[in-house]
Amino acid sequence: MNGSIALPADFSDAVKHAAKIVDKADNVRVISHYDADGLAAASVMAGALTRMGKQFHLSMVKGLEPEAVERIAKEGNPNILFLDMGSGQIDGLESLDAKVVALDHHKPIRKSKKVVQVNPHFHGMDGMTEACGASLSLLLSVVMDPANWDLSPVALAGVVGDRQHMGGMKGLNLQILEQAVERKHITVQRGLNLTGTTVVDTISNSVDPYFIGLSGREENVLAFLESVKINPKSPMGSLDEVYRRKLTSMLSLRLMGQGCRPETVEELVSDVHWIPSMELSTSDLADLLNACGRMDHEGLGVALSMGDKEALSVANGLRRQYTSKILERLLRIEEDGAEQMANIQYFEAPDPSLAGAQCGLAMQYILDQAKPTIAISRVNGKVKVSTRGTKHLVSKGLDLSSGLKRAAEKVGGVGGGHSVAAGATIPEAKLDEFLSILDETVGKQMG
């Protein structure tokens, strides 16, 4: 495909079909998910449509509930492009009186004659590790115009945002990275994967990784740095090789000591993908996008991805606020732990917009690695449920997507997502019943 990306023929056909629809449209309605991957997907598409001189109207949504689909239907747009979502709501999408394209990497329900679905799951690719919303958005963009390769760094930030880089890039994501490097939109450096100003600030504000006993506890970080004879005020980027190695091994040991999976510890030293045009790494950009989405400033995320320097400085402020909120919650989880059931563990997350991130970080760095983690947010008589497992648990049979779908449907709710991370919305009164069905289902999956 355009000499750069190799895909199975039927996958390639689906992308070309989508490209044709966008190409013919004068005006495109674009709807994307509000998380880092969705924002990256939206930014890439906004860049590509701008280059084509197309008019478009972009919105970020938290989900595609029937009410959301109804609102979109009422707008009466003849061309609608869903990014990072849609395959899970195929009935709703088919009900729209429009040409509809869905670029999604979540598990699809079924194929559709009416909706053009570009979804790696239909083509023997894994949507959890090999392609995300942003990488699919880039794929469509470069098929429409190879000049859009300059948007590849933003797509790679989306890959990081959905944590698909863990354990090494794969599939479509890897092909995009290789092209981005070859075309000099990305440079690769190996190093300590922590971003921040001084050593003490970097470690005490670190939520990913979250260092038990250090993150959120500056006095402890100062004592720790004193013990390894590192000047706490040294800028992170200017630590000399000996100290950087020492710091890296001490921090790795701490992560091992707190029970993190080996793949999590290995993340600490990794390839840093630097975006020369933005003077940021793809992880930095992913963090910024994440903060924008979670703090209800989606437009800002798109603006900064499109190179707006002013937006970048505002987003840095949001990121600091977001990090301190998350840090506060993680400290609470560290102190209180989670409620234990036989096969799952759960905690209450009062702020639903932070629940997913909290759940993922608590699973990865703080809680029992043998059970998936469930975060519960109560909103107006309903409960929003976020869940996370680990790849290791998935390899033992865990499938949160089917588990949540089953448990939610049994209590009159809806659920789905990925094997390793899924969500549900259920009636609050049915929470206990939901948890015991989920506990039993997960037990069977991993039994």
Ligand SMILES: [Mn+2]
């Ligand atoms: Mn995604």
